[in-house]
Amino acid sequence: MAVKLLILDRDGVINHDSDAYIKSVAEWIPLPGSIEAIAQLSKAGWTVAVATNQSGIARGYYDLATLDAMHARLRELVAQQGGEVGLIVYCPHGPDEGCDCRKPKPGMLRTIAEHYGTGLNGLWFVGDSLSDLEAAKAVDCQPILVKTGKGEKTLGKTLPVGTLIFDDLAAIAAELIHN
Numbered sequence: 001m002a003v004k005l006l007i008l009d010r011d012g013v014i015n016h017d018s019d020a021y022i023k024s025v026a027e028w029i030p031l032p033g034s035i036e037a038i039a040q041l042s043k044a045g046w047t048v049a050v051a052t053n054q055s056g057i058a059r060g061y062y063d064l065a066t067l068d069a070m071h072a073r074l075r076e077l078v079a080q081q082g083g084e085v086g087l088i089v090y091c092p093h094g095p096d097e098g099c100d101c102r103k104p105k106p107g108m109l110r111t112i113a114e115h116y117g118t119g120l121n122g123l124w125f126v127g128d129s130l131s132d133l134e135a136a137k138a139v140d141c142q143p144i145l146v147k148t149g150k151g152e153k154t155l156g157k158t159l160p161v162g163t164l165i166f167d168d169l170a171a172i173a174a175e176l177i178h179n
C-alpha cells in the first residue's frame with residue numbers, strides 16, 4: 001500500500017511569500033484554500049509534512065521562537081478545521097554555510113522519510129521554487145510545482161523532467177483525495 005505522505009514547501013505553497021522574507025507571525029498569511037486543503041488531506045488519511053528553507057534565521061531577520069510561533073499558528077489553523085500537520089523540518093542556515101539541509105539539497109526530505117520509516121521514491125514534494133523541484137529530483141521524489149508564490153516565475157525556468165504542475169495546494173488536495 002502506497003504511503004500517504006505528502007511533503008510541502010512552506011513559503012509560496014502554504015502561505016504567501018515575500019522577497020523581504022516572512023519575518024513575523026503577522027506576516028505569515030495562509031494562501032487561499034491552503035489550510036482547508038491540508039485539513040482535508042489529513043482527514044482523508046494523509047500525513048502532511050513540511051520542508052522549508054529559513055535562511056532568514058541565519059540572516060538575523062527573525063529568531064527561532066518567531067519561526068516556532070509561525071508553525072504553531074499553522075498547526076492551530078489546521079486543527080480548527082479538524083486536521084493536523086505532521087513533521088515540520090526547516091533549514092536555518094545561510095546559503096554559504098554548506099549545510100546538508102538547505103534545498104536544493106535533499107537533506108530535509110531524507111529526514112522526513114526517515115521519521116516516517118518510508119522510502120522517498122515517488123513521494124510527492126510540492127514547491128514553488130526550482131530549488132524545491134531539484135531537491136525532489138535528487139532523491140527520486142515526484143517534483144510538484146504550484147503556481148502560487150514564486151511558482152509562476154519558476155514556470156519560466158527549465159524544470160526537472162517529470163515535474164507535475166498544479167494551480168495551488170487546493171488543486172493538489174483534490175487530485176490526491178479524489179483519485
Ligand SMILES: O=P(O)(O)OC[C@@H](O)[C@H]1O[C@@H](OP(=O)(O)O)[C@@H](O)[C@@H](O)[C@@H]1O
Nearest residue numbers: 009010011018019021022052053054055
Ligand atoms: O519556500 P521556503 O523554502 O518555505 O522558504 C523560502 C524563504 O526561506 C525565503 O527564501 C529566500 O531565499 P534564500 O534563502 O535567501 O536563497 C527568498 O526566496 C525569500 O523570498 C523567501 O521568503
Ligand SMILES: [Mg+2]
Nearest residue numbers: 009011012128
Ligand atoms: Mg517556497
Ligand SMILES: [Zn+2]
Nearest residue numbers: 091093099101
Ligand atoms: Zn541547513
